[in-house]
Amino acid sequence: MNALRSLFLSVVIILSWGLAPDGYADTRRYAAFVADANSGDVLHSRLADAQRYPASLTKMMTLYLLFEAIEAGELSLSDTLTVSRIAASQQPSNLNLSQGDTITVETAIRALVIKSANDVAVVVAEQLATTERAFAVEMTARARELGLSNTTFRNASGLPNSRQVTTARDMARLTVALRRDFPQYMPYFSERSFTYNGRTYRSHNNLIGRVDGVDGMKTGYIRASGFNIATTAERDGRRLVAVVMGGPTASYRDAHAEQLINAAYRSLENREALIVAVQDLTPRLNPIREHDIIATQIAALDLSPPVAQGDGDALPPLRIEMTDDMGAAPTTTHASVDAEPTLITFPDEPSPPPSGWAIQVGAYADEAAARARLETVQTLAGELGDAEMYTPRFEANGRTLFRARFTGINATTARAACARLAARDEPCFAVAPGS
CATH class of the missing domain: 3.30.70.1070 (Sporulation related repeat)
Structure with a gap:
């Protein structure tokens, strides 16, 4: 048991060291959450259930409902959507669409993921539910079904609304749900840019191509929220989901998310050694029960957060x-x-x-x-x-x-x-x- 304790404490040290938001303590906006998307284990959690403004992370739910409509045969990627007066009037970030313009569903997906276009979010909302207000009701209902119990949507874009709230944990759940339920559309979240009407727009997700394994998802910003990001990464078959909310700048948010992801992968490497140690201490078991026995050994150590067993989406x-x-x-x-x-x-x-x-x-x-x-x-x-x-x-x-x-x-x-x-x-x- 002493060997087990030493190994597990090394995991805790890795998780705890350097994960606090250095030089930044705006707990009114900051929150962070990291989980192993394969096992469901929570690897880091800080203010993860505190209410925050999602900003353009909202568009992940808009995309979820759009993907559902495509899967249901209500739309195809080549179908065209018409821009209304209300959609055209949305504040930036946008594609500068005019009333009467049309865009394809596939262009709408890229505009939401890469450009984070607010006018396109309203175009999609009106297509699927006639009005953005009705669409927001559908978004909230679907969020509840997905387990996002602390999230309420009032619009499709994430533009400021004091009643549009979420948590870092809920945004991680939504990220996992998108990848789990619509893997065929995940390549859109890895694209670095797209071109519309002769203009090229670059992705706001600067971690793609910069941090090993990062392959999506979405960023967001309004003044009330600070700089947010929900992202996924995979290394050697291990997939993580990481959410950082309330960064004072985009560069700070990105650096902190990178720090969390790298530390989480180091902790997983140490956990592999922990599992080997546990297997040395216990007889060979039915594989169904191995996870429970490992968790029992860990619980016996009586350690405090940030590590929590079985508190994720996959399990x-x-x-x-x-x-x-x-x-x-x-x-x-x-x-x-x-x-x-x-x-x-x-x-x-x-x-x-x-x-x-x-x-x-x-x-x-x-x-x-x-x-x-x-x-x-x-x-x-x-x-x-x-x-x-x-x-x-x-x-x-x-x-x-x-x-x-x-x-x-x-x-x-x-x-x-x-x-x-x-x-x-x-x-x-x-x-x-x-x-």
Whole structure:
């Protein structure tokens, strides 16, 4: 355990050193958040849930709804959009469009991503919802469905509005959702420039091409917000999402985001060593439980932030109930064991497990309790209406327990159901076929 503590403390030191906004303490506008988009682990969080103005990060939600419309067949990339008088009157940044002009959907995407054109944001809003006000209502509703619980939109562009607010954590969630749900459109976020009407516009995202692995997403600025950025990066298969809000200048924002990203990758390298150390300390486990056991070892260190386990978008909240001996199951007859005991044996199943994907929502000492849990969860996630309830028995530390699983679903349904349950702070993890 001493080796484990030393390794983990090195991670904390890397995360803590140099991540404060040097020489800048405007906590009315500043916020930062970094997460591992693969595992969901939060790597850095500072004022991440404080209300902030999104500025042009708003356009990520405008683009999300535009991508949905394209996927639904309501629009195509080659369709033309007509500029209204209201759209043409929007303040810069804009394409200087005039009433009656037309632009293609693909040009609109590039104008939103690269130029951050406010007039184009209104063109898209009016196309999809007749008025920008109605579109903002749709934006907020969709934000709630995506788990952006602290975000409210009042316009499609991010121009100043005192009631248009968000948080750094919510903007990270939106960034992850865009990449997860619309990977085919991600190349637009990597483009450095685009040309319209003979004029070339350069991207405001200066981290692309400057910071190793950075490949999107969006910047923003209004006076009330300061300089914002939400960005993604990938190195050696590890994808991060990083958000910095409230920078006093664009150069400061960029430097701070670069600092956070580099420090996060260094911490992940150290965490790889941590995982190896944990595996040396524990017996070989069912892969489904490895993440829980590692988290249990880390929790035992009783460390304070900035590192948080299981507090991201890719994984639901992690709940672990363990007694002092790190292995005994709870003594209550019907207690839930969200994280199963450390030592696992594989029981003789009376029949092969159902095929396809599954999700597990708990493990119980009583089969009736497992069944009751499944019936409750089914009312919380509509995706599970046709799923089969499955309560396989297994032995752990000499006790018989019952897993509460939904089976007979596909990977998409498993992911959607766990995301919905995670939004309700309900434990859930997906189980691949054969696991």
